[in-house]
Structure formats: C-alpha cells, structure tokens
Amino acid sequence: MFVHVDSQNGIALYEQIMRQIKFAVASEAIQPGNLVPSVRELAGELTVNPNTVARAYRELQSEDILQPIRGTGLEVTPGAVKRCREDRQSLLRERIRSVMAESRQSGLSWDEIREMFEAEIGRLEARKDRT
C-alpha cells in the first residue's frame, strides 16, 4: 500500500492520511470509481486506531473527494482528481511563499535564499543517490 505515517512529526495522523490519499488521487494511483482501502484494513496496515482512519475518510467526504457506497465502502468521486491536484499545488505554493516571506523578513537577500534553496536540492539529490 502507498500510505505511511509518522506519529512523531507533529502533523496529526488523520491529516497525514488525508494528504496521502489526496496525493494518490492526484497522481491517479487511485482513480475515480475505485474503492479506497476499508477503514479497518488501512488502520491495520498503519497500526493506527480505526477511528483515526475513519476521521480522515470522513473529512475527505466533506471535501467531496470520497463518497460512500452503502455497505460496500468509499469510492473516489469523479471530480476528485482535479480537486486534489489543485490542492497539492496551492498547498505547496503556500508553503513556499511563507518560507520565503519569512526569509526576507529575517533580512536575507534573494541571492542568499536562492543559495540555500539550491544547497538543499543538492543535499536531497545526494541522499537520493545513496538510497
């Protein structure tokens, strides 16, 4: 399965689950009409309480990403792909913007920011090669 969570990183578990489902939809790993794993199944895989998965799924329903098929499971809605992609975009744009605004506010020049940015690309790239 494509989902994994980290109970240490400060982000709520149900939130991590939501994001990963959204990313899976955005990348069409799960497609409209497909069923997501059942609450109990996913909870078992992640060794997380079923309520936590249920909450993630519930909120995805309220965002019209999932819809219930009574007695059967939850399926990805037709319009979900588009919405998940937009979400991903705006989420990342938002975070990039905030980190850069903060950088500027703390007195760094654009060039210094660019430098840190490229340095981090280098680091992540290197780590990926080792893996």
Add this chain to the structure above:
Amino acid sequence: MFVHVDSQNGIALYEQIMRQIKFAVASEAIQPGNLVPSVRELAGELTVNPNTVARAYRELQSEDILQPIRGTGLEVTPGAVKRCREDRQSLLRERIRSVMAESRQSGLSWDEIREMFEAEIGRLEARKDRT
C-alpha cells in the same frame, strides 16, 4: 514597535513573539545590553495576554538570549546576536528542506519545484515594488 502577531495562522502566539524578538536581535534592531519592552507594555501593544509575553520571555531566557536585570527589566545578552543568526539560518534551512521534501513526495520534478520557487520570488518582488 517591531513586533506583530497573527492569532489565526496556527503558530503559537508565544512562538511568534520569540521569533520576532530573535529576528530583531539577529538584525541588530535591538542590541546586546538594550532592554526589551516590559511584559505589560508589549502585551498591551499586541493586545495579548501578559502570560503569553511572559512565556516568550521565559523561554528566551532559557535559551540565553535575554537575561534579567533585577528591578529593571530584561536585556539582550552579549552572545545573543550570534545565536539568533544561527537560529535563523537553521530554522529556514529546516523549513526549506521540509517544503522541498514534500514537493518531491507529491511527484514534482526539481524543475517544477524551481519554477514555483522562482514564480514566488517574482510575485513577492512585484508586491514589494507596488508597496
């Protein structure tokens, strides 16, 4: 005054205050030996609970950024500037790294990330010009 807080952005108020004090020190807007505003004064300015300011100051003391001068107030310590600058660096590096890790995880290529990055620089630059 150089501090302002936003109770809506999810970051704890005392944390926002800490950061801004640190940034002010890093950029030498407040210098070692200077007094920071009193708890009550700053709380009044920000219309924030005095406990919140007190907590920010308390934690800044435990990080050896501020030190109490009995009967007078809190002053910036001699080594604070260096420490605040390092803090700022590592904080930003951390955030840049996390946003890029997330971008990669969501399936974007380095070039797409770079593109969003530069686009945001452009946007912020433009806004600055208008202001």
Add this chain to the structure above:
Amino acid sequence: MFVHVDSQNGIALYEQIMRQIKFAVASEAIQPGNLVPSVRELAGELTVNPNTVARAYRELQSEDILQPIRGTGLEVTPGAVKRCREDRQSLLRERIRSVMAESRQSGLSWDEIREMFEAEIGRLEARKDRT
C-alpha cells in the same frame, strides 16, 4: 417496471423498494393476488444486490403486505391495499408534521411557512408543465 432507486439520497435501498411496492399497491398498480417480480429479476432491473431486494420483501411479509406461495413467488395479500393506503397517509402526515415543527422551531411564522409551501407547489407545477 414501476420501481427505481437512488443510492445517493441517504434512504436505505431496501426502504425505498418497500415504499415503492407499497405505493404501487396503494394505487392498485399491483393488485391482491398478483405476484411481485422475483428477487433476482427485480435485483437485476435495479442493479442492486439481491440481498437488498430480499430484505425488502422479507419486511413486507412481516407487515402482511406480501405472502409466499410455495414454489411460485410472493403475492400481494387481500388486506394489503387498505393497509398501504393508511401507511401512505400516516407516513406523509408524519413528514409534513416534522418539517413544519422544525420550521416553527427555527423561528418562522405560519405565513412564512405557507409562503414557502406554495412557492414549492408553484415550482413543481411548473416543472411538470415543462416535462
């Protein structure tokens, strides 16, 4: 066939099937002594799980609307028409009462309620004319 179901409207499928059978009996579209469609046949038509149709039929038997004819199928009972009509009446009365109680509770006057009521008649009337 006279039955159709909507898996999105929150009402249980077996319940929708029950109601529609009852309405068909109340309006004498199916008469006492007639057989209702077989479980498999109706399930096929509605593209619904046979268990669901079976449950609807089972409950209709317990309400003495249908009775089994061994080796043949289920037929409408003699007293069914009367019972279905009463059912329909009381069901609708119940719903009308509940919606109006709720309207009052939310602070609307009788006249405002009447107005909404007549407006909806107008809307439905208009739609019927177009069809």
Add this chain to the structure above:
Amino acid sequence: MFVHVDSQNGIALYEQIMRQIKFAVASEAIQPGNLVPSVRELAGELTVNPNTVARAYRELQSEDILQPIRGTGLEVTPGAVKRCREDRQSLLRERIRSVMAESRQSGLSWDEIREMFEAEIGRLEARKDRT
C-alpha cells in the same frame, strides 16, 4: 441554555447540536464574536460525551461558523449569521420539496396535499394553545 437533544429520534447527536447552534446564530441568540459554551460545559448540560460536542464544534469550524481562539474557546465568526440563515432556508425548502414530491408521487392531488398541510397547522396551533 438553548440546546437540547433527543437520543431517540434517529438524527445523530452531533448533528442535532450543530443545527441548534446554527439556529441560535440565525436568530442572533448568539452573536458574532460571542463564545459558544465550552465543550465540557455543554457536554455536561446535555449529559453527552465531550467528544460528541467537540465533533459538532469541529464541523461548525469547517463550515466557517465558529473559529477557535486558542486557549480561550470558540467564537462565532462574522459571516456566520448570514450563512446560518441561508442554511436554515435551504434546509427547510429542501425538506418541504421532498415531502411534496413524495406526496405527488403517491398519487395525491395538490388539493389533498394542501388539506393535509392545513390540518397539520391546525393541530400544531391547537397544541401550542394548550401549552
């Protein structure tokens, strides 16, 4: 307090709580900027689990009716009144429409429906007088 729930009527408790808060906002019994009762307090009054109240409040936040004031409580948002009134309207309209559509579907004429409708007004009016 203005809220009361009925664990027997089939509607989820958290849903009943949501509606009543909305109605209270729509009728300006609670105004923008006011705090709603704390989770624990309301739970105590209704003799309901705090989680249930928390869930109602959480969903009201996602509908932008409430917003958290960290460490203080939940307050009614500025735009809440308008939204709650629209909600109430559309909820009732929806229910009136559905009950009438069902009435028609079951073969009643508009006049018969009107008759039942007025009869119910009469009944509720009478009951109110007795109270």
Add this chain to the structure above:
DNA sequence: GTGGTCTAGACCACC
C-alpha cells in the same frame, strides 16, 4: 463484510 455513531478516558499545547 462495510461505514457511522457514541462513550470513556488519556495526553498535549495554549492562555
């Protein structure tokens, strides 16, 4: 088997 709701009780950060 599926999801939905509710209870009970715990821990956390924030004010």
Add this chain to the structure above:
DNA sequence: GTGGTCTAGACCACG
C-alpha cells in the same frame, strides 16, 4: 481553564 488528537471498544444499519 480552553480545544485538539488519539486510543479502545461498543453498537447499529446496510449489503
């Protein structure tokens, strides 16, 4: 004191 999150375990309706 406040809300937010999570676990554990129960019961229900539906297919």
